[in-house]
Amino acid sequence: MTPTTQDWQPLIEAALQARQRAYAPYSHYTVGAALLTEDGTIVTGANVENAVYPLGICAERVAVVRAVHAGHTRFKALVVATANGGTPCGACRQTLREFAADLPILVVDGQGRVVLETDLAELLPHAFAPDDLPRS
Numbered sequence: 001m002t003p004t005t006q007d008w009q010p011l012i013e014a015a016l017q018a019r020q021r022a023y024a025p026y027s028h029y030t031v032g033a034a035l036l037t038e039d040g041t042i043v044t045g046a047n048v049e050n051a052v053y054p055l056g057i058c059a060e061r062v063a064v065v066r067a068v069h070a071g072h073t074r075f076k077a078l079v080v081a082t083a084n085g086g087t088p089c090g091a092c093r094q095t096l097r098e099f100a101a102d103l104p105i106l107v108v109d110g111q112g113r114v115v116l117e118t119d120l121a122e123l124l125p126h127a128f129a130p131d132d133l134p135r136s
Contacts, residue, residue, distance in 0.1 A: 007077060011036055012112050015081035018044035018059065025049060032081040033059035035067055038074035043067040060092035075100045081108050085115025093124040101129065
């Protein structure tokens with residue numbers, strides 16, 4: 001289901017607010033994410049960097065982990081907020097694919113202006129999916 005404009009606005013605001021809570025002392029590239037669950041709950045995340053760079057985690061994955069921990073595994077939409085409208089990285093795309101093959105995604109800049117409206121299937125074509133695992 002594609003979100004309506006009414007669905008997007010609270011997600012945009014939540015992603016922008018989440019971005020303010022990012023911990024990015026090295027790159028100074030703050031990212032906020034707002035994930036809409038099937039029951040209408042909005043779960044947010046912000047990127048958290050680490051002095052050992054590979055140990056950092058992206059905002060999108062923080063939101064997914066928080067949502068799953070709260071019992072949500074079905075997602076309706078995602079908004080990602082960055083200074084320049086950067087899209088989710090490959091690891092985030094694959095993590096999201098675990099739960100929603102065609103998740104609608106809106107990417108906004110630091111002022112909440114829409115930079116890209118897309119979906120996960122477009123961002124991650126030919127994704128490795130849970131159904132691709134061998135069954136014993």
